[in-house]
Amino acid sequence: MTTGLTLYGARGSGAVPVEAALTLLEIPYALIDAYTFDPDDKASGDQVLAANPMRQVPTLVSPTxxxxxxxxxxxxxxxDRHPASRLAPAPEDPKRAQFLRWMIFVSSAIYSLYWVKDDPSRLVPDPTGHAALEARVLNRIADCWGIMDSQVEPGRYILGDELSVLDLYVTVVTRFRPRRKRFYEVAPKMGDVVRRVDIDPRLHALWKDRMGFHEGWEG
Ligand SMILES: N[C@@H](CCC(=O)N[C@@H](CS)C(=O)NCC(=O)O)C(=O)O
Known part of the structure; x- marks a missing residue:
């Protein structure tokens, strides 16, 4: 049976935490892989244009x-649509403000930088400047993780002892460059959390298929 949800995603992308949430919620979905960041396969990425003119994944299309x-x-x-799952603090929960704060922080301060990191020519036409730009973007990302780590007080998970979608989000985005080894150095408290989420048995098959623990994945 399908709920009619369609997810445009890609292995190794920011769509994987969405897949993780759908897995924990046991919600079936149709997956269309669109490798928006693969310059050698434009047709794959272009599929998402049917739904999202930003040509980015994740893009979710509801049953309606x-x-x-x-x-x-x-x-x-x-x-929020599945409160019984307790994957987010409810609006009246004292943890809600910090939950929203860090969800938006990961999105705006960190994830958005990959638009430049993945293709520096978008902002800097001269190729001789690309290596320096990339290094600075990666430093900024590491700094942002460090700032977040200094401001949170995790228990088993970032907001306390209950896993939330914030943990899924941080677990996946910290697998992007500058990758985990640097993250563990700059964000030791959240480092313990993401290692716990990495080995969550409910997500084992998904992580293996969609992220992969290949040799050297931690950086
Ligand atoms: N603001 C977006 C960013 C999504 C994003 O950057 N997705 C990447 C894949 S990880 C992508 O599609 N990149 C292609 C591009 O930006 O051209 C979000 O949070 O979902």
Whole structure:
């Protein structure tokens, strides 16, 4: 049976935390892989244009045809629609403000930088400047993780002892560059959390298929 949800995603992308949330919620979905960041396969990425003119994944299409973009919005929306799953603090929960704060922080301060990191020519035409730009973007990302780590007081998970979509989000985005080894150095408290989420048995098959623990994945 399908609920009619369609997710445009890609292995190794920011759509994977959405897949993780759908897995924990046991919600079936149709997946269309669109490798928007693969310059050698434009046709794959172009599929998402049917729903999202930003040509980015994740893009979720609801059963009524409504399009929801932006990873943080999708994760919050899914969690809020299934309160019994406790994947987000409820609006009246004292943890709600920090939950929203860090969901938007990951999206705006960190994830958005990959638009430049993945293709520096978008902002800097001269190729001789690309290596320096990339290094600075990666430093900024590491700094942002460090700032977040200094401001949170995790228990087993970032907001306390209950897993939320924030943990899924941080677990996946910290697998992107500058990758985990640097993250563990700059964000030791959240480092313990993401290692716990990495080995969550409910997500084992998904992580293996959609992220992969290949040799050297931690950086
Ligand atoms: N603000 C978006 C960013 C999504 C994003 O950057 N997705 C990447 C894949 S991880 C992508 O599609 N990149 C292609 C591009 O930006 O051209 C979100 O939070 O969902």
């Amino acid at each position: 045809g409504e399009v929801i973009t932006e990873s943080a919005a999708i994760l919050i929306w899914l969690a």
